[in-house]
Amino acid sequence: xxxxxxxxxxxxxxxxxxxxxxxxxxxxxxxxxxxxxxxxxxxxxxxxxxxxxxxxxxxxxxxxxxxxxxxxxxxxxxxxxxxxxxxxxxxxxxxxxxxxxxxxxxxxxxxxxxxxxxxxxxxxxxxxxxxxxxxxxxxxxxxxxxxxxxxxxxxxxxxxxxxxxxxxxxxxxxxxxxxxxxxxxxxxxxxxxxxxxxxxxxxxxxxxxxxxxxxxxxxxxxxxxxxxxxxxxxxxxxxxxxxxxxxxxxxxxxxxxxxxxxxxxxxxxxxxxxxxxxxxxxxxxxxxxxxxxxxxxxxxxxxxxxxxxxxxxxxxxxxxxxxxxxxxxxxxxxxxxxxxxxxxxxxxxxxxxxxxxxxxxxxxxxxxxxxxxxxxxxxx
Amino acid sequence: xxxxxxxxxxxxxxxxxxxxxxxxxxxxxxxxxxxxxxxxxxxxxxxxxxxxxxxxxxxxxxxxxxxxxxxxxxxxxxxxxxxxxxxxxxxxxxxxxxxxxxxxxxxxxxxxxxxxxxxxxxxxxxxxxxxxxxxxxxxxxxxxxxxxxxxxxxxxxxxxxxxxxxxxxxxxxxxxxxxxxxxxxxxxxxxxxxxxxxxxxxxxxxxxxxxxxxxxxxxxxxxxxxxxxxxxxxxxxxxxxxxxxxxxxxxxxxxxxxxxxxxxxxxxxxxxxxxxxxxxxxxxxxxxxxxxxxxxxxxxxxxxxxxxxxxxxxxxxxxxxxxxxxxxxxxxxxxxxxxxxxxxxxxxxxxxxxxxxxxxxxxxxxxxxxxxxxxxxxxx
Numbered sequence: 001x002x003x004x005x006x007x008x009x010x011x012x013x014x015x016x017x018x019x020x021x022x023x024x025x026x027x028x029x030x031x032x033x034x035x036x037x038x039x040x041x042x043x044x045x046x047x048x049x050x051x052x053x054x055x056x057x058x059x060x061x062x063x064x065x066x067x068x069x070x071x072x073x074x075x076x077x078x079x080x081x082x083x084x085x086x087x088x089x090x091x092x093x094x095x096x097x098x099x100x101x102x103x104x105x106x107x108x109x110x111x112x113x114x115x116x117x118x119x120x121x122x123x124x125x126x127x128x129x130x131x132x133x134x135x136x137x138x139x140x141x142x143x144x145x146x147x148x149x150x151x152x153x154x155x156x157x158x159x160x161x162x163x164x165x166x167x168x169x170x171x172x173x174x175x176x177x178x179x180x181x182x183x184x185x186x187x188x189x190x191x192x193x194x195x196x197x198x199x200x201x202x203x204x205x206x207x208x209x210x211x212x213x214x215x216x217x218x219x220x221x222x223x224x225x226x227x228x229x230x231x232x233x234x235x236x237x238x239x240x241x242x243x244x245x246x247x248x249x250x251x252x253x254x255x256x257x258x259x260x261x262x263x264x265x266x267x268x269x270x271x272x273x274x275x276x277x278x279x280x281x282x283x284x285x286x287x288x289x290x291x292x293x294x295x296x297x298x299x300x301x302x303x304x305x306x307x308x309x310x311x312x313x314x315x316x317x318x319x320x321x322x323x324x325x326x327x328x329x330x331x332x333x334x335x336x337x338x339x340x341x342x343x344x345x346x347x348x349x350x351x352x353x354x355x356x357x358x359x360x361x362x363x364x365x366x367x368x369x370x371x372x373x374x375x376x377x378x379x380x
Numbered sequence: 381x382x383x384x385x386x387x388x389x390x391x392x393x394x395x396x397x398x399x400x401x402x403x404x405x406x407x408x409x410x411x412x413x414x415x416x417x418x419x420x421x422x423x424x425x426x427x428x429x430x431x432x433x434x435x436x437x438x439x440x441x442x443x444x445x446x447x448x449x450x451x452x453x454x455x456x457x458x459x460x461x462x463x464x465x466x467x468x469x470x471x472x473x474x475x476x477x478x479x480x481x482x483x484x485x486x487x488x489x490x491x492x493x494x495x496x497x498x499x500x501x502x503x504x505x506x507x508x509x510x511x512x513x514x515x516x517x518x519x520x521x522x523x524x525x526x527x528x529x530x531x532x533x534x535x536x537x538x539x540x541x542x543x544x545x546x547x548x549x550x551x552x553x554x555x556x557x558x559x560x561x562x563x564x565x566x567x568x569x570x571x572x573x574x575x576x577x578x579x580x581x582x583x584x585x586x587x588x589x590x591x592x593x594x595x596x597x598x599x600x601x602x603x604x605x606x607x608x609x610x611x612x613x614x615x616x617x618x619x620x621x622x623x624x625x626x627x628x629x630x631x632x633x634x635x636x637x638x639x640x641x642x643x644x645x646x647x648x649x650x651x652x653x654x655x656x657x658x659x660x661x662x663x664x665x666x667x668x669x670x671x672x673x674x675x676x677x678x679x680x681x682x683x684x685x686x687x688x689x690x691x692x693x694x695x696x697x698x699x700x701x702x703x704x705x706x707x708x709x710x711x712x713x714x715x716x717x718x719x720x721x722x723x724x725x726x727x728x729x730x731x732x733x734x735x736x737x738x739x740x741x742x743x744x745x746x747x748x749x750x751x752x753x754x755x756x757x758x759x760x
Contacts, residue, residue: 004650209635252455255589270384
């Protein structure tokens with residue numbers, strides 16, 4: 001017999017979470033996580049599933065019947081979207097303006113799609129004219145874009161313009177709403193988005209593990225009319241239909257506690273009101289942004305593309321971002337993040353999401369950052 | 381604006397869970413679920429990941445470096461095993477003696493494999509002679525079997541014989557250990573199993589959402605030497621290697637709370653001791669089995685294939701299993717399950733797993749079952 005390792009009961013440290021996610025979890029959501037389990041086919045759980053679906057529809061602002069939490073973290077809902085919508089041989093148009101466009105490409109290729117691009121620099125949104133030109137050139141079947149780019153802090157405006165272009169070409173639109181759902185204005189039906197997905201651990205302030213996805217009937221018809229099986233059994237929506245639809249038959253064991261948590265996090269959205277919640281994110285992020293600018297720091301995106309839930313600020317000359325982050329972590333137990341990809345070393349990413357989007361957190365991040373910058377000789 | 385639904389804060393009911401999973405969660409594991417989050421790249425989280433890996437190795441009785449929790453429920457770890465090991469064109473041998481052999485077939489086909497079968501009736505284990513004959517006939521690349529069949533309550537004995545046959549043919553063995561890990565004797569290294577997977581919500585008594593997987597170096601070499609990409613980005617072990625291996629680079633956001641929970645559930649395994657835990661499951665299940673037999677009920681499997689963690693008992697003549705389960709649910713808030721597939725209507729499935737494997741639960745299920753059977757006119 002191999003012997004057990006010499007480990008103690010778990011006692012994780014406390015952190016202030018102001019990075020690109022996870023955000024801090026609301027105390028009511030933490031509390032529900034320790035509720036005893038019920039079975040995934042229990043009638044009481046079926047009722048909870050119904051309520052999660054209703055609450056998700058409200059939060060996505062959609063009437064879509066196909067609105068469910070996927071049994072995994074945000075990348076699982078993303079792969080469910082691409083893996084189901086994309087059939088082998090489909091042409092898939094994805095953006096190059098951030099980290100998550102690259103992930104869309106990987107997922108679309110693994111689903112058997114042929115990937116083409118619409119270009120924009122990291123840190124800028126897509127230009128509808130470029131999207132229209134890419135449609136004219138490639139005539140894609142599926143078009144993915146990122147509504148709120150976590151890697152660059154850029155909000156994609158003009159979503160309705162993008163979906164109009166796609167629909168004129170009979171294409172399906174998949175929107176990455178990981179960092180917008182529940183924090184930034186998002187209207188799936190009004191903007192005519194076919195498929196949208198998100199994660200729990202951003203503006204919903206829910207532990208990751210059950211991730212929102214919505215598809216309209218048009219998109220679901222494409223999925224149900226596929227010539228070939230979806231390449232994942234776990235994420236196959238035609239099978240998940242049996243569990244989340246009217247039949248309620250067993251597919252896989254749902255992550256019960258994560259569904260509880262999402263249910264409670266969405267209940268908090270409903271209690272606050274979606275528009276009030278968007279407004280709170282904007283107000284809190286404005287407080288953060290003004291504080292950063294008062295320190296002489298510069299936001300990376302233009303004001304019109306500023307993403308309140310994820311604030312990308314330029315690293316001042318002479319400051320070492322790695323050292324800065326380590327000091328915030330070690331001295332202040334505070335998490336913010338550095339840049340990725342094309343913006344590595346150039347920006348800091350400061351989240352303002354969900355339960356983390358409140359004045360004590362904002363003021364703490366501003367004071368800790370000021371101190372850490374001063375320790376590297378930076379002065380406003 | 382669509383208005384929010386009229387929902388209240390969540391207050392899930394209490395149940396006694398004696399079905400095929402989820403089992404009841406240990407209070408210490410429930411408590412850790414409400415610990416505040418830390419980031420998935422936080423050095424303290426990396427340490428927790430290391431400890432989870434060590435504790436998983438102990439519980440699987442393996443030295444395998446590639447021992448991780450997959451970011452989803454048990455079917456996700458199952459798909460990770462088949463989706464990574466099976467390449468398009470591989471021949472995959474799967475059993476027909478239960479529900480989960482069928483799921484192996486679906487997953488292997490979606491991975492591009494050609495599926496062949498080794499037959500045995502539902503409710504019986506595989507016969508090594510049949511496995512040898514299937515190897516001689518089909519020369520498969522990958523062989524999947526179910527160590528503990530949740531659908532039939534059958535334990536597969538002679539695992540070493542099965543792995544020997546496979547290795548003589550240079551095939552890889554994948555073992556479904558969903559209902560055995562942490563409850564029934566399982567020795568991955570000693571038995572020479574190449575890949576084993578499990579779930580949290582069975583004998584580990586952990587909420588589902590982070591699911592154990594282990595691969596030996598030989599299996600991982602096949603994965604890393606693939607000619608084509610794994611068809612799932614989310615479950616691609618060559619990418620997960622970057623996060624769980626030495627590099628610690630971002631792949632996807634881990635389900636942080638579920639990792640906490642698994643860490644604590646495995647800590648409880650280490651504190652109890654694995655052999656003592658196997659023995660407790662056997663003792664408690666013996667108490668259950670003897671109680672059932674005293675009521676005149678008959679176990680479905682032969683004694684030598686009896687699976688202590690999942691007790692399959694035959695529905696007596698004249699008893700309606702659906703009505704029985706509904707009464708247990710409604711009158712006693714008690715969950716057990718009916719049969720599936722070939723055994724639908726023929727068996728009841730009573731779990732004896734993890735924290736549910738204790739005398740108060742056993743005695744409660746026996747008395748409630750006796751009462752519900754009497755209400756249908758059954759007498760011992």
